[in-house]
Amino acid sequence: xxxxxxxxxxxxxxxxxxxxxxxxxxxxxxxxxxxxxxxxxxxxxxxxxxxxxxxxxxxxxxxxxxxxxxxxxxxxxxxxxxxxxxxxxxxxxxxxxxxxxxxxxxxxxxxxxxxxxxxxxxxxxxxxxxxxxxxxxxxxxxxxxxxxxxxxxxxxxxxxxxxxxxxxxxxxxxxxxxxxxxxxxxxxxxxxxxxxxxxxxxxxxxxxxxxxxxxxxxxxxxxxxxxxxxxxxxxxxxxxxxxxxxxxxxxxxxxxxxxxxxxxxxxxxxxxxxxxxxxxxxxxxxxxxxxxxx
Amino acid sequence: xxxxxxxxxxxxxxxxxxxxxxxxxxxxxxxxxxxxxxxxxxxxxxxxxxxxxxxxxxxxxxxxxxxxxxxxxxxxxxxxxxxxxxxxxxxxxxxxxxxxxxxxxxxxxxxxxxxxxxxxxxxxxxxxxxxxxxxxxxxxxxxxxxxxxxxxxxxxxxxxxxxxxxxxxxxxxxxxxxxxxxxxxxxxxxxxxxxxxxxxxxxxxxxxxxxxxxxxxxxxxxxxxxxx
Numbered sequence: 001x002x003x004x005x006x007x008x009x010x011x012x013x014x015x016x017x018x019x020x021x022x023x024x025x026x027x028x029x030x031x032x033x034x035x036x037x038x039x040x041x042x043x044x045x046x047x048x049x050x051x052x053x054x055x056x057x058x059x060x061x062x063x064x065x066x067x068x069x070x071x072x073x074x075x076x077x078x079x080x081x082x083x084x085x086x087x088x089x090x091x092x093x094x095x096x097x098x099x100x101x102x103x104x105x106x107x108x109x110x111x112x113x114x115x116x117x118x119x120x121x122x123x124x125x126x127x128x129x130x131x132x133x134x135x136x137x138x139x140x141x142x143x144x145x146x147x148x149x150x151x152x153x154x155x156x157x158x159x160x161x162x163x164x165x166x167x168x169x170x171x172x173x174x175x176x177x178x179x180x181x182x183x184x185x186x187x188x189x190x191x192x193x194x195x196x197x198x199x200x201x202x203x204x205x206x207x208x209x210x211x212x213x214x215x216x217x218x219x220x221x222x223x224x225x226x227x228x229x230x231x232x233x234x235x236x237x238x239x240x241x242x243x244x245x246x247x248x249x250x251x252x253x254x255x256x257x258x259x260x261x262x263x264x265x266x267x268x269x270x271x272x273x274x275x276x277x278x279x280x281x282x283x284x285x286x287x288x289x290x291x292x293x294x
Numbered sequence: 295x296x297x298x299x300x301x302x303x304x305x306x307x308x309x310x311x312x313x314x315x316x317x318x319x320x321x322x323x324x325x326x327x328x329x330x331x332x333x334x335x336x337x338x339x340x341x342x343x344x345x346x347x348x349x350x351x352x353x354x355x356x357x358x359x360x361x362x363x364x365x366x367x368x369x370x371x372x373x374x375x376x377x378x379x380x381x382x383x384x385x386x387x388x389x390x391x392x393x394x395x396x397x398x399x400x401x402x403x404x405x406x407x408x409x410x411x412x413x414x415x416x417x418x419x420x421x422x423x424x425x426x427x428x429x430x431x432x433x434x435x436x437x438x439x440x441x442x443x444x445x446x447x448x449x450x451x452x453x454x455x456x457x458x459x460x461x462x463x464x465x466x467x468x469x470x471x472x473x474x475x476x477x478x479x480x481x482x483x484x485x486x487x488x489x490x491x492x493x494x495x496x497x498x499x500x501x502x503x504x505x506x507x508x509x510x511x512x513x514x515x516x517x518x519x520x521x522x
Binding site: 178179180181182183184185186187188189190191193194197198199202203205206 | 343346347348364365366367368369370371372373374375376377378379380381382383387391392394395399402403447451453457
């Protein structure tokens with residue numbers, strides 16, 4: 001049997017696509033390096049020197065009570081920069097995720113093309129896209145200028161970014177809903193607000209909750225970054241230690257942050273498993289989650 | 295006899311370049327049961343969607359309850375092929391979706407439902423013999439039970455015109471007959487007009503009138519009444 005080139009391309013589309021991705025990525029990378037391969041040659045050696053001379057061993061003084069401002073809690077660790085920073089990061093992430101969700105859901109219903117005309121949906125999609133264009137770090141700089149240093153600017157920055165990001169996930173979920181329940185409701189003569197509350201939200205509830213939990217995880221990770229520009233959280237301490245070249249303390253904080261993020265991820269996977277349709281994916285044990293076994 | 299659906303020189307389809315069907319004249323009166331048969335892709339669902347005002351006709355006149363506009367809230371009940379139920383919500387929640395047509399938007403959205411609405415939901419569920427499943431999520435019900443929920447929803451809605459799109463497909467004959475009989479008895483007892491798209495010709499002939507959409511000139515489908 002003879003195959004022409006178009007048949008061959010169609011049948012081997014996945015390997016061909018992979019090959020295309022590999023070749024274009026390599027080509028663009030070579031273009032970026034611009035012949036300066038020497039900069040890569042010593043990179044591992046530089047990393048090794050930096051790691052053993054500046055980062056390792058971590059300085060666990062970050063878990064001891066800070067001297068200023070005065071803290072009158074019973075346990076030292078509760079007054080430590082690591083604890084105070086991480087708790088503030090979690091609070092910022094929690095409040096901004098909650099606020100972002102409350103604001104993004106109505107915006108997402110206005111941006112969904114299966115619920116609204118294009119004349120309404122497109123401006124709201126542009127609004128959400130605009131909020132997403134600026135990374136949370138830039139929003140943080142903006143709000144630090146607006147309301148000053150501290151967690152409030154962090155909350156505002158993360159809320160704005162959350163609205164843009166979560167709003168997009170939500171309107172894509174809504175647009176992916178089955179047409180039949182919407183058609184049945186429209187034929188009945190239900191109003192848009194009734195269709196949203198009685199069909200759209202219940203039908204997409206599992207996905208919306210799963211996205212909310214994902215966004216919380218994401219905000220915890222990003223909460224550490226925005227602190228660098230003075231928007232509160234553990235990032236504030238990381239940035240201070242970086243300024244004073246105390247890399248060993250930065251390393252200790254990063255290790256603490258890593259464990260907190262892993263714990264939040266595991267709890268989030270556990271919580272999200274309650275909202276997965278497929279019953280066989282429900283309630284995975286912690287061991288299975290850590291090992292990545294289904 | 296009051297006319298519920300009236301179509302004259304109606305052209306339906308997705309765009310002027312892809313007309314699916316051309317219907318010269320169709321009059322359906324109150325309390326009639328109409329079945330529509332025809333091969334796949336010929337325009338049966340498109341016709342129902344036009345009658346449900348989910349899609350605009352390409353040309354011609356299509357009046358529902360004598361009006362060109364969207365019918366009064368709750369007057370039209372549409373059961374799509376996949377039923378259009380909220381799968382992980384309960385039977386009560388789904389039937390309530392129909393019953394809220396009888397109350398104000400404020401009440402339906404706020405959840406402070408009228409007692410009359412709640413009574414209507416419970417009565418419809420009881421009529422469909424689903425009282426023992428009232429708090430059961432739809433996804434745990436059998437195909438036949440799910441179809442009974444869809445019928446209960448239109449009952450609670452108090453629809454005067456019910457449009458059902460192949461909603462008995464995927465059921466075994468015995469279950470399909472049971473659901474059909476329940477639906478038939480309900481619409482006849484309440485003088486409700488039913489238009490049902492059906493692939494089973496024997497069952498389709500149980501309707502008062504049976505129409506077939508068949509390929510005509512210019513590749514358009516036309517509606518032809520089938521002799522019983």
